Amino acid sequence: MRIAALPNGEFQLEGRSLTRILSFLSPVAFRLRDLDCPASFAVPKLSVLSSGAKVNGNRIEYESLRVEFDDELNFQVYVNGVKALASRPYKPAELTHDDVDIAKKEGHENGSADSSIGGLSFEFNGPVYGLGDKTGPLNKQGYAYINWNTDDPHPHVETFKSLYKSIPFLLLFKPELTVGLFFDNTSLCRFDIEKEDPDLVTYGYSDGSLDLYCFFGAMPDVVSDYTSLVGRNPLPPRWALGAQQSRWGYLNERDVLEVVEGYRKADIPLSVIYLDIDYMDRYMDFTVDKSRFPDMAALTGKLAKEGVHLIPLIDAGVKVLDGYKIYDEGMENGYFSTLDGEVYHNEVWPGDAVFPAFINPKVQAWWSDKVADFLKETGIGGIENDMNEPASFKGPLPLEVEMGGLPHKLAHNVYGHCMDKATYEGFVKAGKRPYVITRAAYAGTSRYAGAWTGDNNSIYDHLRLSIPQLANLSLSGFANIGVDVGGFGGDCPDHLMQRFINASILSPVLRNHSSIGTRHQEPYAFDEKTAEIYRKAIMTRYELIPTIYDNLFLSLSSGLVVLRPLVYNFPEAKETYNDNSAIMLGESLLLAPSLMAGEIKRAVYFPDDFYSYADHVLYKKGWNLIEADERSLNLFVRDHSILTLNPVGTKTTDFQSVLRLLWTGNEAACYHYEDAGDGLGYTKGEYNLYLIQADEEHGLSIVPVHLGMPSHYKEVLIETFDGRTIRRDFVLKD
Ligand code: MIG
Numbered sequence: 001m002r003i004a005a006l007p008n009g010e011f012q013l014e015g016r017s018l019t020r021i022l023s024f025l026s027p028v029a030f031r032l033r034d035l036d037c038p039a040s041f042a043v044p045k046l047s048v049l050s051s052g053a054k055v056n057g058n059r060i061e062y063e064s065l066r067v068e069f070d071d072e073l074n075f076q077v078y079v080n081g082v083k084a085l086a087s088r089p090y091k092p093a094e095l096t097h098d099d100v101d102i103a104k105k106e107g108h109e110n111g112s113a114d115s116s117i118g119g120l121s122f123e124f125n126g127p128v129y130g131l132g133d134k135t136g137p138l139n140k141q142g143y144a145y146i147n148w149n150t151d152d153p154h155p156h157v158e159t160f161k162s163l164y165k166s167i168p169f170l171l172l173f174k175p176e177l178t179v180g181l182f183f184d185n186t187s188l189c190r191f192d193i194e195k196e197d198p199d200l201v202t203y204g205y206s207d208g209s210l211d212l213y214c215f216f217g218a219m220p221d222v223v224s225d226y227t228s229l230v231g232r233n234p235l236p237p238r239w240a241l242g243a244q245q246s247r248w249g250y251l252n253e254r255d256v257l258e259v260v261e262g263y264r265k266a267d268i269p270l271s272v273i274y275l276d277i278d279y280m281d282r283y284m285d286f287t288v289d290k291s292r293f294p295d296m297a298a299l300t301g302k303l304a305k306e307g308v309h310l311i312p313l314i315d316a317g318v319k320v321l322d323g324y325k326i327y328d329e330g331m332e333n334g335y336f337s338t339l340d341g342e343v344y345h346n347e348v349w350p351g352d353a354v355f356p357a358f359i360n361p362k363v364q365a366w367w368s369d370k371v372a373d374f375l376k377e378t379g380i381g382g383i384e385n386d387m388n389e390p391a392s393f394k395g396p397l398p399l400e401v402e403m404g405g406l407p408h409k410l411a412h413n414v415y416g417h418c419m420d421k422a423t424y425e426g427f428v429k430a431g432k433r434p435y436v437i438t439r440a441a442y443a444g445t446s447r448y449a450g451a452w453t454g455d456n457n458s459i460y461d462h463l464r465l466s467i468p469q470l471a472n473l474s475l476s477g478f479a480n481i482g483v484d485v486g487g488f489g490g491d492c493p494d495h496l497m498q499r500f501i502n503a504s505i506l507s508p509v510l511r512n513h514s515s516i517g518t519r520h521q522e523p524y525a526f527d528e529k530t531a532e533i534y535r536k537a538i539m540t541r542y543e544l545i546p547t548i549y550d551n552l553f554l555s556l557s558s559g560l561v562v563l564r565p566l567v568y569n570f571p572e573a574k575e576t577y578n579d580n581s582a583i584m585l586g587e588s589l590l591l592a593p594s595l596m597a598g599e600i601k602r603a604v605y606f607p608d609d610f611y612s613y614a615d616h617v618l619y620k621k622g623w624n625l626i627e628a629d630e631r632s633l634n635l636f637v638r639d640h641s642i643l644t645l646n647p648v649g650t651k652t653t654d655f656q657s658v659l660r661l662l663w664t665g666n667e668a669a670c671y672h673y674e675d676a677g678d679g680l681g682y683t684k685g686e687y688n689l690y691l692i693q694a695d696e697e698h699g700l701s702i703v704p705v706h707l708g709m710p711s712h713y714k715e716v717l718i719e720t721f722d723g724r725t726i727r728r729d730f731v732l733k734d
Helices: 219-230 253-266 296-305 325-333 361-378 408-429 460-475 494-504 528-558
Strands: 002-005 011-014 019-026 029-034 054-056 059-062 065-069 075-079 082-089 118-123 128-130 143-147 169-172 178-183 189-193 200-205 211-217 272-275 309-315 345-348 351-354 383-386 436-438 450-452 583-585 589-591 601-606 610-612 622-627 635-638 641-645 658-664 668-675 687-695 699-707 715-720 725-729
Touching (some): 019 219, 075 211, 082 211, 128 460, 169 219, 178 200, 178 219, 253 272, 253 296, 253 528, 296 309, 296 361, 309 361, 325 361, 383 408, 408 436, 460 494, 460 583, 494 528, 528 583, 528 658, 528 668, 635 658, 641 668, 641 687, 658 668
Parallel strands (some): 272 309, 309 383, 383 436, 436 450, 658 715
Antiparallel strands (some): 011 019, 019 029, 029 211, 059 065, 075 082, 118 200, 128 169, 143 189, 169 178, 178 211, 189 200, 345 351, 583 589, 589 635, 601 622, 610 635, 641 658, 668 687
16 A cells, blocks of 8 residues: 655555545544545534654554554554554444344344445444444443434334434543544444444444544543534523423413413422424414414513523424415425425425425525524524424435435435524524524534433333433533433323432433323422422522533533543543443532332442532442432532532522532532623623632632623632531632
8 A cells, every 4th residue: 555645734545446535633633534525514624734744654653643554444543552443344234144034024123234335343342432312321332223313203222223313423442542433424324333243343334435533542532522523512591501391282371381380389490491393383383373372572571580481392394385484485495305306295293394405505594594583583592403303204205305415315314413503503693692402413413402312201211221321422522411301202100200300400401391192290290299309309400500501611612521421530440331320410420310110229339439419428439329219319529529509599590699619528629610691792702710729728719710701709608518618708819
């Protein structure tokens, strides 16, 4: 093989039968691609390092990295001389192990042909994390998955190959050196994670070409480098961190006001109500049924006074109806997807429906205008994008449907992504801080939207699934995420609701949502015991909002993951590698909830010394048996940490005049972020960032890092777990 340095800093690799391009993104990351890569949806712009890398025969060396090729362009990567990654020729999936026809007769869907046209395998035997929202445990070792955005209403179980999102990002984990692989290809892709062969991770794509990014380093650095490439979740408005209530079936203004009233009577704070498809006129996007919501702007105004914000749902499919503005405009301008030159029809909620050709930037601009107008007309706070896989009722869209410059087979996995982009841009046009929650996503959708994990069920399996699913979605670049608390489908028993809310208090999106036709799932729709447990969990959540907001800021500014599997913070502790039952927020909060019906106690591995948040009991590093029944809010604070909190009893998401700091152990530090809580001012520097430092000798000090606005704070309340409380003026260290 031969390597030629190109004038722009890239390297052309000439193998026996193929040619590829390599470029360095940093001293710990490179991109390897085919010659004919299409423009990326995930990577907005890429600057190639004119690196000063040295070519030496079949190898390229750049600082600590060395990449060696053979004649077929298989490659090995060395970091500081240590072998970090070795590719092998693509190993096709042996999906059909034997004659499956007999099983198919009864409806079993085992085995399907491998449609890959190319791919790569990598030598690896160890834990693998990432891959977005896939089902199954945290560690994907032993599983195979498919990236093809899928709305399957059956209960999401481990045998599912795909869900709504396709995030082709994997972490091949080793404590000292983790490898991140990002396969930027929007076609249907397969992943075999040490399943067919325990020593191989295999990736295959069904169309397009190879466009691979490899990252090397400690896991947090690898994730941060990946998200700095594809983009990070914008900061949500602070009110969105409060309790959110949703249900498919809030039919009219009265239903919405009843929710507010129900929460008020139950004495549980509430910050957001979602309007599911029911608010629309005949399920037409950007319309409001006036007979049921006579004056949406008046309603949002009224609710805002009570600190409640409305978030309506928007569907991807557009109703076919002459005289309906969106349909007419889309038809006039050729903005809908086509098949053989004709506008393509399928069926979704509005009945006969057409699909905006979202891949086309003109269609995105048009949609974003509609979003901006809708935001201004109605005063709503956010938008939930649904059915954007795209989902359809009369069979899947044919693979040839033209979606604005790409056929469906290449557009499918980025259809929701482009809808989210348009939605995000609508907020920017309206001068509002974007709050978009999406069901479908691709790598980099994080630039535009947070996400929920779609239609889970009110079952214990889905309570348990929420932990690894949110952890892997986080590691795949999404910070502002949550599951439907209580479960979407099915009737939620009270003891499951009690555990679900206790297990969800760290999720940035804390949304109780349920399907039409299921039992009502609002906290006050259960018995008093459930309401009491719910109230306690939500009151704790409102105390934690400053910490959650701080972490969301840090995720945006530095790529630090918000919801973390324990392995992220404790890569040396083997006990964390397969921990599916505990999760951390940031560096110091750990939640180890009760996850089984009837459970009374559970084991938890503490990778450090931790204190229980509620009663300050110290748990030493190692295995512990802890109380874990339906009442247990098993939140723990790491020793040697500082938490930023709202005062006990806070019921709003507004910044308080007292900054409460919980200080454990001796030496500790954290950052604290403050801004207007909403609006776009923070993007122009209107925020304050503080470094809070403490040790026994010098006490606690608040050091300004960035001062861009007047502070909300008048006082600081410092609490320690040995019972000391200090109240003092909010004074910054010079
Ligand atoms: O197929 O709008 O995931 O949250 O309530 C059902 C009705 C369509 C699916 C969403 C769910 C929402 C529901 N939607």
